[in-house]
Amino acid sequence: MKTIKLSATDSTNSFLKDLSQNSTLENFTTVVTQNQTKGRGQQQNKWVSDPYKNLTFSVFISFQDLKVIQKKYLNFAISLAIYNVLFTKNLPKPSIKWPNDILSANKKICGILIENTFSGDRIKNSYVGIGLNVNQETFPEYLNNATSLKLETGIAYDLDILLPTVLEEIKKNIKLLTSKKFTLLEEKYLDVLYKKNIPTMFKNSKDEIFMGIISGISDFGKLQVQLEDDTIKEFGLKEISFL
Template sequence: QEIIYKNEVTSTQEEAHEAARKGAAEGTIIVADRQLKGKGRLGRKWESPPGSGLWFSLILRPPIPPQEAPQLTLLTAVAVTEAVTEATGLQPQIKWPNDILLNGKKVAGILTEMQSDPDRIQAVIVGIGININQMEFPEELSDIATSLKQESEGTTYSRADFIAILLSRYEYWYHHYLKHGFLDVKKRWEALTFTIGKKIKATTVTKTLIGTAVGITDDGVLLLKKEDGEIEHIYSADISL
């Protein structure tokens, strides 16, 4: 496994995509101190100032069909959540599909992208951003974002120690997943989420749905039970309570 460290990049996702296209091995990691254009889900930007956060992308080459790739997003959320607890003693909650929250504010985000042929994955690029030591955020984020430091009375955490803990949780879950399948990952994800069982509002590109989140499918799709009892499959949406 190779870890490539850069001072400044546009986005570690872009660097990892390029490395993967050039044949980089599974497990290759690109980590940067600063991203000029950090990417979030749904075309959003991800604030990535130098010094305070952990911004990296991991290259995987899983022997699974492309439609199962969303399972890796949930697996990543489990690994990140467990790493936060191991490093800090704090207990984050997962918001479907992949936001990691502490006290209702986002401390980490995950962006999973794929290079694939119709029936075969070439590479999955898992981008992980964790707010570690920020003490303040830009105005528009201050109500919705937090850091490990903010949530633990100003304790500073080592980014190197944190990534080591995270990679060891990741390795555990990834190997377990490849060997035994998605079921245990799904159970663990369900235990760490607060989305399931709640009445939620799901805003998709085309519509807004209200109902109770009743579970996820084996592909990681969210199941929403509407007032009329009908079940909707949610593939991509913003969730609010």
């Protein structure tokens, strides 16, 4: 497993994608930087991270036989890998917030961005970007729901030790994925899904507020919510938010 360390870059995902277009990459090649200047999150959001304090890295994963329709299981595998590592750190109430934010209680500690290339009906390569808040102790005011390992546990972590631990867990879960252990991955993901089976207030893309209960994830990775009339409605990433 090759690791490329950069002192600074705009985006580790962008760097890794450019690298893969110009060379043949070993599976699980990882790019990690001490200072990511233009980190990206879901929905074109920015990922803000203080230099030298956190883990900002991307992993290249190639697949031989993963269908596009099975994409949600890739998300399960990566999310669970980060969750599993953080669970060992005795965080308060760790969970996965759909689709792949990792929370401690109600605060975000890790964000994941998965970008794929395709060949026909198969996923060819994935670029898995991860921003894990580790030793950062203050965040901008507009990130009032952000937290870090140090804030939650009172412990400062060695980034050079933590990164290989995370990468090994990713490799283990990708092995489950390529072995087609889809049911196991889904069960584990749903077991730790934030607010699952709990009556919750949501807001849709029309700013309508409604009560619902998260019941599962559809075949296409959409969030399934049971409404007050007991019907199940499915929502994409930009179609629903927690109130």
